Amino acid sequence: MRMVTNKMLKQITLFAENKPGRLASATKILSENGINIRAFTIADSGEFGIIRFVVDDADASLRHLRRADFTVSETKVIGLEMPDTPGALWEISRALSDNDINVDYAYAYASATPNKAILILQASDLKKAVGLLTELGFHLIESSP
Amino acid sequence: MEYWNPKVERLSAEELKQLQERKLRRLVENAYEYSSFYKKRFAAAGVSPHDIRSLEDIQQLPFTHKTDLRDTYPTGMFSVPQSQIVRFHVSSGTTGVPTVVGYSANDIDVWTTCLARSLTACGLGRGDVVQVAYAYGLFTGGLGLHYGVEEIGAAVLPVGAGTTTRQISLMKDLGTTAIACTPSYLLHIGEVAESMSIDIASQTQLRAGILGAEPWSLESRKRIEQNLGIKAYDIYGTSEMSGPLFTECSAQNGIHAWADHFLIEIVDDYGGPVEEGEKGELVVTTLSKEALPLIRYKMGDITSLVWEECECGRTHPRIMRIQGRVDDMIVVRGVNVFPSQIESVLMQIPEVGDHFQIVVDRAGPMDVMAVKIEVTESTLSDRIGALMQLEERVAKQLRDVLMVNAKVELVERGTLPRSSGKSQKVIDLRQI
Numbered sequence: 369m370r371m372v373t374n375k376m377l378k379q380i381t382l383f384a385e386n387k388p389g390r391l392a393s394a395t396k397i398l399s400e401n402g403i404n405i406r407a408f409t410i411a412d413s414g415e416f417g418i419i420r421f422v423v424d425d426a427d428a429s430l431r432h433l434r435r436a437d438f439t440v441s442e443t444k445v446i447g448l449e450m451p452d453t454p455g456a457l458w459e460i461s462r463a464l465s466d467n468d469i470n471v472d473y474a475y476a477y478a479s480a481t482p483n484k485a486i487l488i489l490q491a492s493d494l495k496k497a498v499g500l501l502t503e504l505g506f507h508l509i510e511s512s513p
Numbered sequence: 514m515e516y517w518n519p520k521v522e523r524l525s526a527e528e529l530k531q532l533q534e535r536k537l538r539r540l541v542e543n544a545y546e547y548s549s550f551y552k553k554r555f556a557a558a559g560v561s562p563h564d565i566r567s568l569e570d571i572q573q574l575p576f577t578h579k580t581d582l583r584d585t586y587p588t589g590m591f592s593v594p595q596s597q598i599v600r601f602h603v604s605s606g607t608t609g610v611p612t613v614v615g616y617s618a619n620d621i622d623v624w625t626t627c628l629a630r631s632l633t634a635c636g637l638g639r640g641d642v643v644q645v646a647y648a649y650g651l652f653t654g655g656l657g658l659h660y661g662v663e664e665i666g667a668a669v670l671p672v673g674a675g676t677t678t679r680q681i682s683l684m685k686d687l688g689t690t691a692i693a694c695t696p697s698y699l700l701h702i703g704e705v706a707e708s709m710s711i712d713i714a715s716q717t718q719l720r721a722g723i724l725g726a727e728p729w730s731l732e733s734r735k736r737i738e739q740n741l742g743i744k745a746y747d748i749y750g751t752s753e754m755s756g757p758l759f760t761e762c763s764a765q766n767g768i769h770a771w772a773d774h775f776l777i778e779i780v781d782d783y784g785g786p787v788e789e790g791e792k793g794e795l796v797v798t799t800l801s802k803e804a805l806p807l808i809r810y811k812m813g814d815i816t817s818l819v820w821e822e823c824e825c826g827r828t829h830p831r832i833m834r835i836q837g838r839v840d841d842m843i844v845v846r847g848v849n850v851f852p853s854q855i856e857s858v859l860m861q862i863p864e865v866g867d868h869f870q871i872v873v874d875r876a877g878p879m880d881v882m883a884v885k886i887e888v889t890e891s892t893l894s895d896r897i898g899a900l901m902q903l904e905e906r907v908a909k910q911l912r913d914v915l916m917v918n919a920k921v922e923l924v925e926r927g928t929l930p931r932s933s934g935k936s937q938k939v940i941d942l943r944q945i
Binding site: 379381383384385411412413415416417418420437438439440441443445472473490 | 887888889890891893894895896897900901904922923924925926927928
């Protein structure tokens, strides 16, 4: 029987009211503590937004942001190393769709490895997605140093 | 069942009413003779002390209001010479001129006795450590509770309005078993304790909260009791009445109002009596106070009164839960809304934090009401849709209860006011 890996990446979610300076104050705290943001994305409702970060040290980020009274939580997402070539995203999304897995959100950043990108994925059934992508031979990362 | 004064606390309703009638007659005679304020008022209403023979006759007497205390600032309603006053308290003048209350030595004794009965009814006594976290000084909360706690032989820890971390460390170190403060402040203490990694339920001796000075719902009570592992008792009393006076008993089903010292009426919008158990405004007549007697003083609190004997065996009438204040009521698009209704809805939704604020404004000719709630870590989802659904779900539940639309706004944690006094829960920006 095949080993199912549980390789997932820690993502930080931060709640912010939609007003000037909130992203600045959060990123200032990360900066002051020497934390590197690998990728981030903002989703907003008009009045508030949630900022999602992938950083090099998730635990330290949570600690520092909490101390500064930010409302933050930790979520598991998929960090998938993919070839930086035409058709790569199609291949992944087709596999997910064929298996009835919905992508809730996704964002990406260029990997330190040449010609590779890291795709951050949140899926309706995260465990199933991890199993599937591992089976298909994708490299899933657990941290983003 | 422990009583402070079993004989008095278990007089029959008939005996209590006879006692009230006797004391009312004497109060009215004294007020007429010694207070120029009441003499003028009675004359204007065309009543004299001879007209007041039975308890029902009280309806002939005019009401008094907070504005009377302000209009006669500082001591125009006092009924004893200055030489008999042993203490003053002054209420903050947030809405205008402050109000001054004075006490004779006997007034302090009656106040302390009432509290001794009440605290005993909350299961407190010798061996307890009661942390008084109400402000000391001009506010009646601190000193009032202080005297009451000493009277029952418990140890008083007079922290007053100290810093919250200090409240928590002293609570832990000195084995506080009960705390007296506002319910919103106790929730705040819970939050701060959590951030200090102290679990009040398992790491302190705390077992009771004597909570008042602001309206709170049964759902808030449930939250406090569950989060902190204590029994939370409601306390009632305002500076005009002396200060905090009456609490619930272990049955937690109404506040025992000591009828030998205070006569409570519930009246409707037109000042007429309501049926027993019906909702209306609380009106107080002080039967024993000497320095500043109050006759038919309108408290502005909306509640009901029940004379039925309590399961604890006490016979004095019970003030049921305070449902709001006459002046707290907000009219939104012609609909009466009480902040307590909103609190009650919010506290039933587990994802909603402990604090909220209501903002009423006008958009063109229409009233708009927004209810702000804080996002907690456990509520925060990485899916924004989940947060937007939470807003909608809360808005729907509010609409079902209030019959008026409220826009729900999620705000950052720690941004809504927390108070150790009366919470600033309603902001009305409408310019009329």
